[in-house]
Amino acid sequence: MIKRLAITALLFAGLLAGCDKTSESKQEGGKKSLVVGFAQVGAESAWRTANSKSIKDEAAKRGIELKFVDAQQKQENQIKAVRSFIAQKVDAIVLAPVVETGFEPVLREAKQAGIPVVLSDRRADVTDDSLYATFIGADFIEEGRRAAKFLVVKTGGKATIAELQGTPGSAPANDRKKGFEEIIKDHPDMKVVLSQTGDFTRAKGKEVMEAFLKSPEGKNINVLFAHNDDMALGAIQAIEAAGLKPGKDIIIVSIDGVKAAFEAMAEGKLNCTVECNPLIGPQVFDLVEKAVAKQAVPKRIDVQEGIYTEEQAKEALPTRQY
């Protein structure tokens, strides 16, 4: 018994030593720099990682103390993070909502605590506009429209389309779908025959595409529209595994413009990517600083973006940062 207890005690001592290590390093404090909490969605795609990096780098450049929380794509984690930012009395909160709904109570708490909130990249559905200072992000509906317009030209208005949707309920998934449908409804020969969620990840994109190809409608598909590049890249693997040529047998268009997508385009496996710029750190912190200084800021700010096709991919590739 004593031996056992000794082992146990040792085990816990080790465990606590591990804990202690993390609790030493930081002691400087004192300086009155801005403290900003950033509740990020997760690290589900290359786009997101580039977005996080842009924010972190910009904060470091400006000497802003950044509290960064990765919500692991769970809304409940994100709400917890925002509430803990409020409890920490940060100067401002940047939030990239995982889903559009359900942030009203926590945003109201932030407002009551007098902490300005900047929504980044994704919208939040709230009944009261004054709950956040501003929203900076891409126009997802426009991205969907651009993807569809490219296809109209590329296919001559005739297509049997499979769609890989993003996370259900998220603003980019809802809006990209909406913008896309807006354009193709004017073209009766373009039809979305299969549509499922690939959760914005490469692995799910591959899995769902495999299922698409095996389904009865599978052999008719000649176009794939993926809500982001990562899912498209996964789907490319599935298409190749099925013995088809991505980019030829199946025209692929996706959104985001990550580096890997440019590489795939250079190889002719992807036809088009609609850029959705993640490098918004500088713009975000401009807004944060204005909001903290109580200056007026517009409620909606768009991010500058382009569209790239296979032909342009080789040229653009060396300049891509993410």
Added chain:
Amino acid sequence: MSAANPAAFGWWSARNRLRGVSSRSHFPLLMTCVVFLLIYIAACLRYRGFFSLQVAVNLIGDNAFLGIAAIGLTLVILCGGIDLSVGAVIGCTSIFVATMTEHRGWSPALAVGVALAAGTALGVVQGMLIHFFELPPFLVTLGGLFLCRGLGLLISRESVAILNPLYVKLSSWSLPLGGHATFPLVGVLFVALLCIVSYVAAFRPIGRYVYAVGGNEQSALLMGLPVARTKIGVYAFAGFCSALAGIAVTLYTSSGNALTGSGLELDAIAAVVVGGTLLSGGVGGPIGTLVGVLIFGVIQSAIAFEGTLSSWWARIAIGILLLGFILLQKLLQPERTNP
């Protein structure tokens, strides 16, 4: 002794077993409390503003839905079973309540009532399958998991905001605690449920039956305890708790999302085990689960306060704690001699 009537004997034996076990089982619970306090104190010393009433009550309020689900699961595990359907029931309930109140014009009370009844009914069905057909709980509740997750996504794949005035009022209601600290309704629900379950588990016959069945189902049966009723009841209650946790989520976020709570069953199991409940059944209790949930919360909060650490460290810490605790439980368990 053997001449005494079986019911009385059963009662006496179960109670004695409980006593014998509880003295041994206090140690893991004590360790859990010590670990929690150490992390909490370390965080308070390290982060300015961590030692405040609001942060402390947030630990309960922000993890209320996990806690509510974990309480139901505690009883299942005490009874020697497992319930994997917890997270899926939460997601399904939350989207059901949101869709019904927003798109179908149901009153919130009706939607909540139906959701709780449905959760309980699912528990009853799972319990009956497990007891009468002697199917492994792991598989039966895995079936429940897929069923509910699918059902939830069938109801609506998009998250639905709840704008019903009564619901919004409830979700923004919170108990003022003095100063700026407030305690949300979901936290109150969690604490109330915890008190009731702790009382029932410790002092009511049905509570003791749960321990007896979990300790040794055969002898519980031979002692004439209502094994079937206890087991099915425990699963039914877990179903009820999961549905209640789903409703807590809708109150917490004032919206429903079919994907909420995915993987939450595993967090709940971890909280229960870290809280000192033996996975083999018969030992532990809801208070330990509370501390387990608090450890979850305090680690997550500390990471948010730290601000530079990846939040996946929370999982790593829980993983280490979990391994530590099961090892601890194993070391403290007496070697069983074969009769």
